Amino acid sequence: VACGWHGGDPHVMRQTVARAKALGVAVGAHPSYPDLLGFGRRPMQITRQEARDYMLYQIGALRAFVVAAGLTLQHVKPHGAIYNVAAKDRELSLGIAEAVKEAGGDLILMGLPDSEMLKAGQEVGVRVAREAFGDRAYNEDGSLVSRKIAGSLITDPDEVAERVIGLAQGRVVAVTGKEIRFQADTICLHGDTPGAATIARRVRERLEKEGAQVRPLDAFLGRGI
Known part of the structure; x- marks a missing residue:
């Protein structure tokens, strides 16, 4: 759920949490750079401490609505540019991971497999989830193709479904045509696609046709120590 800095506002946050509760869906925070105008998709130069404070502030804002609804916040997935930059930036990733740790509650930090963000999460001692994208194109190095490039977003339902089956099996074809392999714990489908x-x-x-079981992330990963 967007925490107000790239999208959403307090009213939308409350309504979204209520809708998630009604549907039995776990809630996660989707914090971003402070960039409403650019929808959080423009890179910014910020320090490790700034990243830590920005993330903690947004997590806390959403958690207030989650607690008010009688729920528990499950995960944190940074949004847009900060997610992509942190994938290769150790200092930024440490700031994000430290915020998740400081927020408490055994939160799960989501990021690209083998990214600096997940390495930072493991280093500071938070649970991490390797995330794959069903509706986005990949570069050979496992990073996401920029949204500025044609073909970066996949919108055909059958094509996305086929990719997700592959991702569940640990493989995906990059834009170059080369098959790349990595393991994922969770798969993202963008709500604005x-x-x-x-x-x-x-x-x-x-997934059900192929015999796959869709499970809540918290149950899939197990609780932390």
């Missing part, structure tokens, strides 16, 4: 609801239904249908 055209036809997102149809895509999600198709993905669920394919």
Whole structure:
């Protein structure tokens, strides 16, 4: 759930948490750079301490609504540019991971497999989840193709479903045509992708058809120490 700095506001946060509760869906924080105008998709130069404070502030804001609804915050997934920059920036990643640790509650930090962000999370002692993207194109190094490049976003439900099956098996074809391999714990489908609801239904249908079990992330990873 966006925490107000790239999208959303207190009213939307409350409404979204209430909707998640009604549907039995776990809630996670989606903090970003302070960039409403650019929807959090413009890189910024910030320090490790600034990253820590920005993340902690946003996590706390959403958690207030989560607690008010009688729920528990499950995970933190940085949004947009800060997610992509942190994947290769150790100092930025440490600031993010420290905020997640400081926030408490055994939160799960999401990031790209083998990214600096997940390494930082493991270093500071938080649970981490390797994330794959069903509706985004990949570079050969496992990073996401920039949204500025044509073909970076995949919107055909059948194509996304096929990619998710591959990702669940640890493989995906990069934009170059080369197959790359990595393990993932969770798969992202963007809510602002055209036809997102149809895509999600198709993905669920394919996963069930292939005999895959869709499980809550917290149960899948197990509790931390």
